[in-house]
Amino acid sequence: MSDIAIQTENLTKKYQNGVLALNALNIKIKKGDCVGYLGPNGAGKTTTIKILTNLIRPTSGHAYINGIDVNKNPKEILRNIGSLVEVPGVDEYLTPNEILTYFGKVHRMSKKAIDLRIKEVLKIVRISDWEHKKIGSFSTGMLRRLVIAQALLHDPEILILDEPVLGLDPNGMKDVRDIIKQLQSENKTIFLSSHLLHEVSETCTKVILLDKGKVVAYDTVDRLRNMSATQKIDVELLKLLTKEQIIEIESISLIKDFDIINKHLKIVFDGKRDTSSQILSKLISLGFEIVSYHPASVTLEDVYISVMGEETGVK
Amino acid sequence: MVSFKGEVMEDITHTYFATQYELRKHLKRKRLIIAVILAVVIPILFYAIPKIWGIGFADTSESFVSSNLGYANMLIIICVALFAGDAISGEFEKKTALLTFSTPQRRISIFVGKYLAALTAVFIIVSLYYIITTLEAVQIYGINNIPSELVKSYLLALLYVCSVLSLTFFFSSIFKGTISSTLLSFFSLMMILPIVSMLLTVAGIEPWFIVTYSADLITDVFVQPSLMRGARGVQGGGFTEYAPDFGTGVWVMVGYAVILFIMSIIIAVRRDVE
Numbered sequence: 001m002s003d004i005a006i007q008t009e010n011l012t013k014k015y016q017n018g019v020l021a022l023n024a025l026n027i028k029i030k031k032g033d034c035v036g037y038l039g040p041n042g043a044g045k046t047t048t049i050k051i052l053t054n055l056i057r058p059t060s061g062h063a064y065i066n067g068i069d070v071n072k073n074p075k076e077i078l079r080n081i082g083s084l085v086e087v088p089g090v091d092e093y094l095t096p097n098e099i100l101t102y103f104g105k106v107h108r109m110s111k112k113a114i115d116l117r118i119k120e121v122l123k124i125v126r127i128s129d130w131e132h133k134k135i136g137s138f139s140t141g142m143l144r145r146l147v148i149a150q151a152l153l154h155d156p157e158i159l160i161l162d163e164p165v166l167g168l169d170p171n172g173m174k175d176v177r178d179i180i181k182q183l184q185s186e187n188k189t190i191f192l193s194s195h196l197l198h199e200v201s202e203t204c205t206k207v208i209l210l211d212k213g214k215v216v217a218y219d220t221v222d223r224l225r226n227m228s229a230t231q232k233i234d235v236e237l238l239k240l241l242t243k244e245q246i247i248e249i250e251s252i253s254l255i256k257d258f259d260i261i262n263k264h265l266k267i268v269f270d271g272k273r274d275t276s277s278q279i280l281s282k283l284i285s286l287g288f289e290i291v292s293y294h295p296a297s298v299t300l301e302d303v304y305i306s307v308m309g310e311e312t313g314v315k
Numbered sequence: 316m317v318s319f320k321g322e323v324m325e326d327i328t329h330t331y332f333a334t335q336y337e338l339r340k341h342l343k344r345k346r347l348i349i350a351v352i353l354a355v356v357i358p359i360l361f362y363a364i365p366k367i368w369g370i371g372f373a374d375t376s377e378s379f380v381s382s383n384l385g386y387a388n389m390l391i392i393i394c395v396a397l398f399a400g401d402a403i404s405g406e407f408e409k410k411t412a413l414l415t416f417s418t419p420q421r422r423i424s425i426f427v428g429k430y431l432a433a434l435t436a437v438f439i440i441v442s443l444y445y446i447i448t449t450l451e452a453v454q455i456y457g458i459n460n461i462p463s464e465l466v467k468s469y470l471l472a473l474l475y476v477c478s479v480l481s482l483t484f485f486f487s488s489i490f491k492g493t494i495s496s497t498l499l500s501f502f503s504l505m506m507i508l509p510i511v512s513m514l515l516t517v518a519g520i521e522p523w524f525i526v527t528y529s530a531d532l533i534t535d536v537f538v539q540p541s542l543m544r545g546a547r548g549v550q551g552g553g554f555t556e557y558a559p560d561f562g563t564g565v566w567v568m569v570g571y572a573v574i575l576f577i578m579s580i581i582i583a584v585r586r587d588v589e
Contacts, residue, residue, distance in 0.1 A: 015589070053417040055588040078419040088413035093343040102336045106329060106418045150414060 002067050005031040005158055005189040006052065011061035013047050013213075021047040023213035024061065029191060031157075034184045036200030036221075037193040038304060039210035045193040046086060048210075049162045052191075053083045065158065079107070082156035084147055084164055092136035096122060096146050099135070100153055107154040121149040124179060140167035148176065158189040165199055177203055201300040209307050217307050224303045231306075232296035233276060235265040238289035248286050254279050266296055329420040333428020334435070341398060341436050350394045354440045357386050358447040362454075376456040380465060381537040383448045387441065387472050388530050392504045394440050395479045398433040400497025402426075403487040403583045412588045422584045430484060430576065437476045445469050464536040471565070475530045478571035479504060482526065484579040488586070521557045526571045528557075529564035536561075 006029040013022040021044045029035050039045050050056045051063050054074035063070040065077040090099065097118060104114030122128045125145035130138070138146065144167045151159060164180075165173045173196075180190060180203045194200050200207060201221055209217040217224060240263055241249075249258055249265070254275050257268040269275050280293055341347045361383045365372050373379040403426065406412040415425055445465070452461055483500040490496035504527060512522040522528045535558055559567075 050588065055413065055416055057587065075419045075421060078417060081417070083417045085413045085417060087410065089409035089411040090414070091340055091343075091411065094340065098339065102332060103414075103418060105332045106420050108325075147414065 003031050004028050004064075005033070005066060006160075006191055007064040007067075008048070008051075009062045009064070011048070011051065011063055012059050013044070013051065013056070014059045021213055022051075022058070022061075025210075025213060025215065027208060027215060027218065029189060031189050032187045033206055034180065034190040034192065034204045036204035036207040037191060037210065038195075038197065038200060038207060040308060043210045044213040045210060046162055047213075049083070049085055049160055049191075049193060052160055053081065053085055054078060055085060079154075080157045081160055082151035082154065082158070083160040083162075084151045085160075085162045087166065088147055090135050090143060090146065093134060095132050095134055096127065096149070097131045099146075100150060103150055103153055109154060117153055117155070121152045124152065125149045126175060141169055141172050144168055145172065145175075148179070152179075156188070158191070159183060160191045162193045163195065164192065165194070165196060173199065197300045197304055207300065207303075209304065211308060217303075221300060225300065231268060231271040232302070233267045233269065233279070233293065234296040235267060235283070235288075235293050236291040237263045237265060238291055239263065241265070245286075245288065249283075252279065252282055254282070263291075326421055326424050329424035330428045330431070333420075333425050334431040335428075337402075337429050337432030338435060341432065346397045347436055347439075350397060350436070350440045351443065353390060353393065354443040355447060357390065358383055358444060358451060361448075362451045372455050376452045376460045377462045377464070377537040379455065380448060380452050380462060380468075381534045383451070384445075384468060384472075384534050387444055387533055388475070388527075389505070390444060391437065391441060391472065391476050391479055392501065394437045395433070395476065395483050395504075396497050396501040398436045399429075399480055399483045400487060400500055401493035402429045402433060402484060403579065404490045404496040405487075405493045407491060407586065407588065408493050410588075416588055423580060426484075426580050426583050430480065433480055434476065437480065438473060441469075441472050441476060445472070462537060467536045468533050471533050471536065471568075474565065474568045474572070475526075475533060478526050478529075478568040478575075481572045481575035481579065485575040485582075488579040488582040516555070516557055519555055523557075523559065523563050524567060526567060529559050529567045531559050532561060532564045535559065 006027070008025050008027050011022050011025040012020075014020050019042075021042075023044075025044070025048065027048075037045050037048070047056070048063075051058050052065065052070060054070055054077075057071060066080060068077050070077055100118045100121070101114055104117065109117065118131065119128070122131055125148050127142055127145050127149070130142065135143070135146065144164070148161075148164060151161070159180075161180075165176050168176060177199065180192070183190060184203070190204070192200065192204060204221060206218070206220050207224060208215055241260060246260070249255060254269055255267050256270065259266040267279065269279060280290075283290060361379075364370070373382060401408075406415065406425075416422060445468075449461065449465060482503070483496075486500045486503070487496040490499070508525050508527040512525050512528045515522040515525075538558075
């Protein structure tokens with residue numbers, strides 16, 4: 001039995017309007033992993049998710065869930081998946097109970113199990129009081145909670161979530177984060193597409209960075225952070241910098257880029273230890289009064305901007 | 316691994332669930348209630364207006380039933396547009412497909428379920444219309460004078476429902492918007508096809524292949540059998556009038572129902588949820 005839950009092989013999707021959304025995409029996600037799927041708009045995140053959930057067909061290549069080709073046996077693979085794709089429409093004249101009962105039946109759950117599970121999932125997403133209310137009166141956030149409940153209903157092994165916190169208030173975001181962490185502890189495989197890097201860094205252990213339909217980075221969050229961290233230094237100064245001092249910093253050729261916030265100077269360099277030492281010596285020789293000098297702490301956002309900037313030519 | 320027989324059984328079960336779910340939606344959306352009101356009010360008007368104004372009813376029960384059922388065609392078209400105009404296009408436009416299509420069921424089960432739900436709903440409406448018309452005829456002419464062709468007419472009306480529903484499903488499967496698919500179905504059946512029929516008739520060509528022409532059989536069954544036998548060449552107003560042949564009309568309706576249903580399912584199943 002393979003330990004790969006989700007895999008794509010040269011997955012390519014070209015839409016009828018000529019847009020190449022996925023360009024021979026190759027990813028492998030191990031069972032039990034929680035992987036964040038990041039990328040700018042149009043990178044191909046939703047296209048990947050739609051292929052994995054059998055909503056669209058690839059132009060070429062293959063997508064596998066638990067080793068089964070999604071295109072060849074979608075019914076079988078969808079039994080083990082709970083998914084949330086984009087912003088699905090929900091029939092507003094029905095109630096959560098009616099909708100979830102239908103999906104429970106489709107998942108071959110018994111009536112007793114459906115009734116029990118509906119109560120559980122609505123409690124998890126905190127809309128228990130609305131079980132028998134018409135969906136037409138729901139706010140955007142409540143609708144989002146309902147579709148998350150639908151994804152969790154059959155207690156799937158794999159969760160594929162596309163922007164799950166979209167439209168949620170901070171409390172809702174925290175709730176979803178807690179739900180994902182809980183599912184992680186139950187060893188579920190989670191594939192999470194999001195624009196919110198903070199959400200991903202809080203919940204996922206690994207990250208795939210996607211751009212123009214291709215993977216540009218795939219590693220653990222910590223390793224990606226460390227890679228970027230080696231190229232940045234945080235310098236704390238005793239006094240605020242003067243105009244002349246800023247010009248002096250600009251003149252140091254070893255510094256690729258820098259940013260100043262109050263008494264803090266963030267330096268970007270080539271990552272070599274020698275260079276770091278030379279920059280420190282230079283700053284001291286120029287008379288800068290330094291309180292501390294250490295590798296910068298890097299957020300996932302820094303990693304994202306660093307990688308995507310190079311790829312897209314923004315930076 | 317599920318056996319082939321098990322797979323088929325599961326698909327049938329999913330179709331049943333989809334039918335149940337769609338019927339619930341028709342009920343909740345109050346569309347079924349609107350259609351029921353129409354099915355009750357139209358035949359009641361045929362009874363109440365002559366009664367209140369003292370106009371008097373038709374001489375024979377055949378004439379009464381025939382003129383009353385002349386509106387069954389319109390009722391069928393309205394109901395089909397109500398229940399099926401957005402059946403497929405709505406899934407894509409309202410993005411409900413993002414939820415329903417990513418579940419472990421074949422899309423064919425979902426669409427067949429939708430078709431069966433719409434069929435059930437319209438059958439209920441048409442049956443109600445026929446029941447009320449029959450009761451009125453019994454009240455006016457007595458039970459012994461009820462035309463035996465009423466059953467034939469009823470079965471033809473149900474067959475016409477199937478053909479009209481398939482045509483509407485077909486439009487719903489090719490259009491992205493619910494309004495365009497519903498309006499095109501409605502106007503095709505109410506105006507475009509009848510106009511084409513009329514133009515062909517004027518040109519001396521019998522429009523036997525047009526389903527709205529075949530629908531005339533619903534009331535023609537109460538007319539003399541000589542006209543029913545595909546009486547071609549009845550002179551009137553400078554051009555030949557045609558009446559649909561029973562056998563041909565039935566086959567045309569069956570053809571529309573089967574071919575367009577299969578085509579709509581194939582198109583709908585292959586559509587991407589973009």
